[in-house]
Amino acid sequence: MSQKHIVEARGIHKHFGPLHVLKGVDLEVKERELVFIIGPSGSGKSTLLRCLNRLEEPTSGSVMVDGIDMLSPKTDINHARQRIGMVFQSFNLYPHMTALGNVTLALRKVAGKSRAEAEAIARQALERVGLADRADHTPGQLSGGQQQRVAIARSIALEPRVMLFDEPTSALDPELVGSVLEVMRSLRESGMTMIVVSHEMGFARNAADRVVFMDNGLIVEQGPPAAIFETPAHERTRAFIGQIQRH
Amino acid sequence: MGGWDRFVDTFFNAKVMEKYLPDILSGVVVTIELALLIVVSGLAAGLALALLRSLGVRPLNWLIVFVVDLFRSLPPLVIIVLMYFGLPYAGPSPSGFVSTWLSLALVLMAFSEEIFWAGITSIPRGQWEASRSTGLSYSQTLFNVILPQAFRLTIPPLTNRTIAITKGTALGTVVAVTEILGQASSAVSNSYNPSPLMMGAAAYIVLFLPVVVAARWIEAKFAWKR
Numbered sequence: 001m002s003q004k005h006i007v008e009a010r011g012i013h014k015h016f017g018p019l020h021v022l023k024g025v026d027l028e029v030k031e032r033e034l035v036f037i038i039g040p041s042g043s044g045k046s047t048l049l050r051c052l053n054r055l056e057e058p059t060s061g062s063v064m065v066d067g068i069d070m071l072s073p074k075t076d077i078n079h080a081r082q083r084i085g086m087v088f089q090s091f092n093l094y095p096h097m098t099a100l101g102n103v104t105l106a107l108r109k110v111a112g113k114s115r116a117e118a119e120a121i122a123r124q125a126l127e128r129v130g131l132a133d134r135a136d137h138t139p140g141q142l143s144g145g146q147q148q149r150v151a152i153a154r155s156i157a158l159e160p161r162v163m164l165f166d167e168p169t170s171a172l173d174p175e176l177v178g179s180v181l182e183v184m185r186s187l188r189e190s191g192m193t194m195i196v197v198s199h200e201m202g203f204a205r206n207a208a209d210r211v212v213f214m215d216n217g218l219i220v221e222q223g224p225p226a227a228i229f230e231t232p233a234h235e236r237t238r239a240f241i242g243q244i245q246r247h
Numbered sequence: 248m249g250g251w252d253r254f255v256d257t258f259f260n261a262k263v264m265e266k267y268l269p270d271i272l273s274g275v276v277v278t279i280e281l282a283l284l285i286v287v288s289g290l291a292a293g294l295a296l297a298l299l300r301s302l303g304v305r306p307l308n309w310l311i312v313f314v315v316d317l318f319r320s321l322p323p324l325v326i327i328v329l330m331y332f333g334l335p336y337a338g339p340s341p342s343g344f345v346s347t348w349l350s351l352a353l354v355l356m357a358f359s360e361e362i363f364w365a366g367i368t369s370i371p372r373g374q375w376e377a378s379r380s381t382g383l384s385y386s387q388t389l390f391n392v393i394l395p396q397a398f399r400l401t402i403p404p405l406t407n408r409t410i411a412i413t414k415g416t417a418l419g420t421v422v423a424v425t426e427i428l429g430q431a432s433s434a435v436s437n438s439y440n441p442s443p444l445m446m447g448a449a450a451y452i453v454l455f456l457p458v459v460v461a462a463r464w465i466e467a468k469f470a471w472k473r
Contacts, residue, residue, distance in 0.1 A: 055376055082382040092377035096395050105391060106381035151377070158381060 005064075006031045006162055006193050007052060012061035014047055021047050022058070023217035029162070034194045036204040036225070039214035040240060045197045048214070049164050052195070053084040066161045082110055085155030089167040091147040093139040099126060099150045100135040103157050111158060125157035126150070129183045145176030149183055156187070163187065165196040201244055205229060213237045260442040267434040267443045274430030275450050277344075281426060282413040282454075284348045289355025289412070290405070296356065297363035301389065311360070318357035323415050326350040331422040343422035355412045362404050366397030399469040406462035410455055427451065 007029040014022040022044045029035050037045045050056040052063055054070050054077055063070040068080045093102050103122035107113045113121065126132050129149035139147050148168060155163060165184070169177045181203050188194060188207055198204070204211055204225055211228040213220045215236050221228065232238045300311050318326070331346040341349065370393050378388040417428040431447030 053380055055380060078379075078382045078384050080382075081380055084380070086377075086380040088373060088377060090371075090373050092371075092373035094374065094377070094392055094396075096399070105378075106383060109387050109391065110382040154377075154381065 004030055006066055007195065008062075008064040009048070009052060010062045012048065012051055012063070013059045014044070014051060014056060015059045021217055022051070024061075025214075025217070025219055027212070027219070029193060029195060031193055032191045033209045034188050034196065034207055036208040036211045037195065037197045037214060038199065038201075038204070038211060038240070038244075039220075043214040044217045045214050046166050049086075049166050049195060049197050052162075052164060053081055053086055055086075078110065082106070082158050083161045085152075085158065085160035085163040087148065087151050087155060087163065087165045087168045089170050091139070091144070091151045091171070093147050093150055093154075095139050098136050098138055099131065099142070099153075102139070102150055103154045106154070106158055121157050122153070125153040128156065128186070129153045130179070143176060144172045145179045148172065148180045152180075152183055152187075156192075160192075162193045162195065165194065165198065167197055167199070169198060169200055199244060201229070213240065215240070258441055258445050260440050263434075263438045263440045263442040264446055267430075267438065268446070270430045270434055271427065271443060271446045271450060274425060274427040274447070275454065277424065278416050278426040278450075278454065281344065281348055281351075281416045281419065281424070285351045285355055285413055285416070286409055288348075289352040290359050290409070292352065292356035293359030294363050296360040297367060298389070300360070300364055301367055315357045315360050318353050319361070321354075323351060323354050323412070324418050324421065326353065327418055327422055343419060343424040346422050347416060347419035347424050351412055351415050351418075354415070355409065358408045358412070359405060362401050362408065363397065366401040367393060369400060370396050395469075399466075402462060402466045402469060406459070406466075410458055413458075414451070414455070 005028045007027065009025065009027045012022050012025040012027075013020070025044070025048055027035075027048065037048065039045050047056055051058045051061075052065065052070070054063070058071065061071075065080065066083050068083075069075055070077070070080060093099075094105070097105065100119060100122050103125055104113075104115070104118040107118035107121055108115060111118075123132060123135060126135055129152050131146060131149055131153065134142060134146060134150070139150070142150065152168075168184070169180050172180065177200070181200060184194070184196070184203070185207055196204075196208075208225050210222055211225045212222040213228060213232070213234075213236075220234050221232065221237055228237065229241055232241055296311050296315070300308050327346055327350040330341060330350050331343055334341060334346075367389075374392055374396070375388055378392045379385075383391065416424075416426050419426050420429040420432065423429070427447045427450050431443040434443035435441055
């Protein structure tokens with residue numbers, strides 16, 4: 001049953017001390033699918049995303065990514081994580097390295113490429129995000145939008161099978177959002193499987209295959225963007241969409 | 248003889264200085280040897296403890312914190328005296344030189360562990376997460392991402408501590424180490440003149456100014472454009 005689904009998370013629970021953040025979430029994502037996860041803050045969207053590459057350890061449940069059991073103690077988690085790119089709200093570029101250094105680090109240390117090979121791949125990745133000419137800049141010399149694109153290049157250089165985006169545009173000035181969405185759109189066109197936690201409803205409407213609405217640690221409903229945005233079945237979804245669209 | 252001349256004759260007496268210069272110089276050599284040993288072993292041990300602590304093994308961390316707090320609170324002189332006069336009762340009898348070296352290295356270890364640890368914990372979680380999400384292991388992340396950033400933050404407080412503690416080599420006098428201050432004070436008692444002490448002071452300045460300059464250079468080298 002799993003050859004169609006590249007990501008299969010089942011019965012995910014996550015407790016942070018007394019807080020029950022995820023209360024039994026199932027999420028399946030098909031290859032080349034773009035899934036948008038929306039929901040009010042504190043609904044568990046980011047935690048769910050972080051459970052998929054085990055940055056958070058689920059309290060219970062199972063996560064399969066590209067046929068690998070992410071939660072098994074036998075899994076080489078560092079090897080498995082190469083196949084799962086992640087882009088963070090706050091970019092998290094390494095400030096002591098150039099853009100090129102940021103992209104080559106994992107290529108050299110994890111993928112085992114030589115410096116020359118790694119740099120060639122990294123320059124290609126930077127080219128794909130439109131920053132070939134910024135390779136020698138440090139993060140401090142780049143705008144927020146450029147930093148986030150370098151972060152995307154850092155992930156795609158490893159040729160992941162899935163990309164996770166955790167509010168990739170929330171920390172950006174409005175005029176810089178477009179350039180990042182542009183890169184995400186081109187990734188989508190190249191067939192990348194993507195799971196995106198974001199409030200960019202316009203982008204979701206245009207690009208997503210499916211929108212998942214989460215509230216209070218559970219998936220409330222999911223479906224094609226048009227259905228979720230125009231005719232939501234649940235009162236809570238309606239209320240959330242209404243609030244988002246008011247501004 | 249005027250007041251000024253008498254001052255110079257007392258504190259900067261050329262004859263006395265000439266006579267005791269070789270003693271002071273041999274003291275300088277001993278101080279340099281001691282200081283280098285203390286800095287290298289103290290900082291290495293401090294970094295090692297900070298790295299061990301970052302593994303987050305509870306009982307081990309309690310032990311590290313206990314040792315670090317102990318050596319931060321004891322006066323260095325007490326440690327030197329205990330090691331030189333006390334340790335022989337338990338078996339090993341280190342020389343004054345070794346006692347001074349090990350005591351001050353332990354103190355520098357304790358302080359530098361705290362400084363390294365503060366540096367490591369001050370690096371945002373996101374740096375760990377970004378690195379681990381691309382498949383780097385814990386130690387690869389520590390050495391390639393975290394420590395280079397942490398070192399930059401630790402250099403100024405580390406320099407201060409290192410200088411303060413290496414100046415403590417003067418405490419070796421009490422256990423008969425013939426470092427600068429030891430040589431100077433025995434020269435003072437032999438010559439009934441404080442000029443050797445002035446030479447000693449000059450020697451400390453000549454010795455430690457380059458350390459401060461080197462620290463500034465390292466600091467600039469580790470800086471990156473923001």
